[in-house]
Amino acid sequence: MRQEPDQIFAQPLAQVTDFVFNEDVARVFPDMIKRSVPGYPTIVENIGVLAARFAQPDSVLYDLGCSLGAVTQALRRHVRSEQCRIIAVDNSAAMVERCQEYLLAQNSMFQELLPVEVIEADILSLQFQPASLFALNFTLQFISPIQRPELLTRIHQSLLPGGALILSEKLCFQDPEEHALLTELHLDFKRANGYSELEIAQKRSAIENVMLPDSLEQHRERLLAAGFTKVIPWFQCLNFASLIALP
Template identity: 80%
Template sequence: MSKEPDRIFSQPLAQVPDFAFNEDVVRVFPDMIKRSVPGYPTIVENIGVLASQFAKPHSVLYDLGSSLGAVTQALRRHVQIEDCRVIAIDNSSAMVERCREYLHAQDSMFQELLPVEVIEADILSLQFQPTSLVALNFTLQFIKPDQRLELLGRIRNALLPGGALILSEKLCFEDDEQQQLLTELHIAFKRANGYSELEIAQKRSAIENVMIPDSLETHRERLLSAGFSKVTPWFQCLNFASMIALP
């Protein structure tokens, strides 16, 4: 996997463009996500562990917004269920191309992995097959808020009994003091990982109109409205969290 450092926002830009998952981002994405999202490696690896408890024989496992396939790789490491397969979907052609390369490399390192299909597509128009596990790992936050409930409803309708949705997201907070505290701590996390004040400020400008986070309460209410019966947060580090939603 690429180890190229993230320097995308290291030089002053006259106008900061909206963030996009283009070739420049794909090239540095492993470094960017590790240095920007507290707890990311723990979340990814444990999605595989959790999935092994919900995956059912003869079913599909979805990695929606799969980027470079980190979650897909975790699913393949941990899920050993008869006749399961993974479908990884992303709408960035650059991500899909590189994801296929990484998964091919994983195939050469491990034996008896779950088969996987990587598709370039818009998950909003996806026709879901019956599934026992859906991972939405920092993906819903990039979808327009008024489209989120409909997507979650279709995921819920596709889930088999005993299956689960694992949803990871950046959070906002309804309490202003809590919001300010965790925002400042997240900035401190980025500083500690080597990002300059310029990089932090320009990345914030690039992403603020593209990624719109929700509060944990909003996620819970929306998931229940979509037909899920129970929502259980299982991980939080600063303003990033992951939850399990059961049908």
């Protein structure tokens, strides 16, 4: 499937509206995420590697906020537990449609892949089945902070013993100098990947009221309050990190 370059914010906009995961974003999302999130390919591929350790036979693996299914594809490449199946969920119809197309393309390249059910749904109202793995890959930051504790509590309650939640998020930092430095380094990363100052500024305006990041300390406290016993950071690149939370 041909991937288009991200030029959504390349021209001056009369009004910058809030960022939404619509068809325009779905069409350019692979390029957008690769050029915007430091370490994204490493995170995605290694979620598959990590999942292989926690996935249990005859269990469900959830990819919540699956977008185009990059994590789901990584799970299928690495998890070999018998009778596992993946449920990939996103609330964007455009993302779900393209995710299904990408998974069909993966089917043609690999054999004996885990079965996947792709669902268009709001993960805040979805009833979870008992599962050995949940992946929230840059999803929680788009959910209202008030609703985050309940979601994490329900995930914990649905996790099988020995399972895990893998949570990837953009971070903010409590130390102002640390926060300012890593923010500027992230902007340097975007510039190095070809984004103009106009694109950076307009994207920031579009996303600042939609994506609300937390600090690592806030994530740890919230996960422990939800019932998880251990929170282990396994990856960080600039102000983006991924954690393993154990029940």
